[in-house]
Amino acid sequence: MIVQLIDYLKARLRLVKLYCYIGIGIIVIWSLMVDTHHAHTWVEKVVPVFWGIFGFLASVVIIFFAYWLGKSGIKTREDYYDK
């Protein structure tokens, strides 16, 4: 059942993507309506969709930091300790 569902979705990737974007859109619109008066910091009150922007930037920072760190020599060949 799970396999059929995934194959069904895989066959309609464009549609799935569209629904995902619509989902993100709904979350953004909802976040604009939520009362942020009791938020802990002023940025959350002032910047719309603050946590969305924060989440996106956080992911980008982690992805590219890990990528850069890996390239800088932290990632090495698998038999490094066996030589």
Place this chain on the structure above:
Amino acid sequence: MTSNFFHPALVMILGACILPFIKDPFRKPYLVLVPLLAFLDVLYLSVHPGTYGIVHFMQWKLTFGRVDTLSMVFGFIMALMAIIGTIYGLHVKDDWQHIAAWFYVAGSLGVIYCADYLVLFLFWEMMAFASTFLVWFNKDEGALAAGYRYLLIHTFGGIVLLLGFLLRYQATGDLSFVLLDVHHPQLYTWLIMIGLMLNAAVPPLHSWLPDAYSKATVPGAVFMCAFTTKTAVYTLIRSCAGFEILIVLGVIMAIYGIVYAAMENDIRKLLGWEIISQVGYMVTGIGIGSSLAINGAVAHAFAHILYKGLLFMGTGSVVYMTGKNKFTELGGLYKKMPKTLLYTVIGGISVSAFPFFSGFVTKSMIIAASFEEHMYTAGFLLSLVAAGTFLVAGLRLPYLLFFSEERGSEETYEKASDPPWNMQVAMLIASFFCLLIGTYLPFLYDMLPNKGVEFNPYTATHMSETLQIIAFTALAFFLFRKKIGAEATISLDMDWFYRMGGRAFFWLAKNPLQWADTAWGAAYRVVGLYTLMTTAKFWSWFDWHGIDGVVDGTARCVRAIGRRTAIVFQRGQIQQTIYYTVSFAAIVLFIYVWL
């Protein structure tokens, strides 16, 4: 001992000792029964709080059973995880693996219920030794060496802890395991904290964790991911709550773990890094030390044991079925292992704090506590890691393992299928609890140690925050997923220092020291040995034939016994020798304490 107190650790130990005598068809029911009895014992104790199991040993008063709100919640989750872990490993025929796992659980329960450092140390070392065997039982290449590294590091940590509480005893005459004076830290406060922190895998003392957990047996890793670090979290809550340096270390830990997890190719090592990251939240909570933060640390440890156990069971199933453990040799497994995919995803979204799953109602407590205490840097950095957690455990792991292109050999895919029924049942139970914690709040919240702390995760603001982070993290992953794809590499870490340090020592021993030794040996042989040997030969002849022969033959008898003992006990495998020594010491200690 109080008559109505029976230590849950003793249930596990006795159960383990009897196990070799239980044969089929009773063996499997027995395997489930023992942790179940320990769990019922824990439940019984939770309705009878108090102090039990006080033993006077030389001039010390040892307390084995301190049952209060904090030990109750940790005892509950550890005993529950023992049931789940044992069910997961039910198919394992080798009794020794179960025995090691149960001794390990017993060590953890012993630490949780003890109230002084001597008992703590006894069980602490029991955990370290028993868990080492869970690595050694794995026959894969590199497991033996990883086990030794694990054992050495933990022995070091144990010695630091021992040094700490002995210094404290010398200074204060007190062995009780209570909150240390963290506002006026002494040398011993630091040593105790470092000893405990090593088990919580706080950087730079963390490399043992991904190293050993990725090399353990499949069920062994499920046990290991639950007990060592979370028992250490418990001890840190007991002794170091409010120690502000833990906030800094916890946040570093959370970030460090997630960045390494994003680079990792070994699936269980990735989860190991993720443990470091998640324990970082708990350590931060302990450092903040407010009622909400401590509740958050406890709740997160509780939830973490279940979802991380679930993730280790899911990836363990892949390792067990395919024999492969790297992203570069796997991928596209959803067709072959759909149920494993489902459970792994449930674990993944629980750790990623999806609404209605366990992480959502626990992680947010720690983040909320840091904002409430006006620690904005910590709060924002932990939120950053929350996004990273979803990125790595919720997206990268399932994507590279079950979706994406098939990178493995044909043979791998022929072997792949959903695991045996017992492994699936264990995953089902863990999934159920992940959902239960997330949907029925009183289940966990009523167990938390600080009563009267109001916290409701299901507010519109919090839901909206979480959904925003989740949605945009998913978007970022979709756009940049190639940057953290599968690559056949390992990542250098702090273990480089002791691995390379060990190699330098080995070189030193092999070259200059060996040369000096050889030279000295040669000189000695020429000058002293010849004379000595000649005299010794004469006296040996005289002793054997003259004295022993004439008197009673004792020497012959002793030599014969010695030879027999050597054949049985000394097979030249140091693991076995250590095992016999430790078991013997443990038995002697138990006899001394209880009789």
